[in-house]
Amino acid sequence: MEDEGATRDHVGSLERGLAVVEILARHPAGMTLTEMAEEAGLTRAGARRFLLTLVTAGHATQSGRLFSLSPRLLTVARTWLDGSSIWTFAAPILREVAARLNEACSAAILSGEDVVYVARVPGRRILSVSLEIGTRLPAYCTSMGRILLSGLPPEDLETFLAKATIDRRTPKTILERALLAEAIRKASADGFAIVDEELELGLRSMAVPINDRTGRIVAAINVSTQSARFTVSEMSEKILPVLLGAKQRIEEFFFV
Known part of the structure; x- marks a missing residue:
């Protein structure tokens, strides 16, 4: 019936x-x-x-x-998006990532020299600052920032590298603009970025891009963890596959 x-x-x-x-x-x-x-x-x-x-x-x-x-x-479409952010619908996917890895999972977009958090599922307290939706962090020393910068047109990236304020956040922060450009190019080639204690000592993060149907990078998602919990190689082995799975689901839901 x-x-x-x-x-x-x-x-x-x-x-x-x-x-x-x-x-x-x-x-x-x-x-x-x-x-x-x-x-x-x-x-x-x-x-x-x-x-x-x-x-x-x-x-x-x-x-x-x-x-x-x-x-x-x-x-x-814009009316729908204004009332229903895609990150509202993507939040369950980020929660699954956070639960599976027992780590924080976030999403961000690029705004000027910063990344702006548009979604976040908290994990262990690993940063001295509190992160929430709307928080801004410098793009040059964050994994999501490196990914988002890798999607800029060459002339825009060149302008960013020439004018961005780059400060030493930790002894590991990349300060030389040529080395930073190389790190961004590597993120583009690899399809992911790992930032190892450049924003804050004890913090490692890995990010992957979210691409629209044209291939343009429109956002990034990441997992942040304590350096004592995952080595860099372990992040590639254990965190990257989970992030890539989340990336695929978000892109298929919203952009295919």
């Missing part, structure tokens, strides 16, 4: 209309009526009705023979 009810309530035309929207999203340069009919498995008349309905509703535009999504859908 439940299956019959679900079938009765299923609106096939809405489902096909949403499929048309998704197809248009994959073709930002626009599509012709014939191309849409072929890709969506519709008749030309059916594809025409869906496309013209989207145009009338303001969710698509028509230029000659080409149909494209309109900025109105960006407004819809």
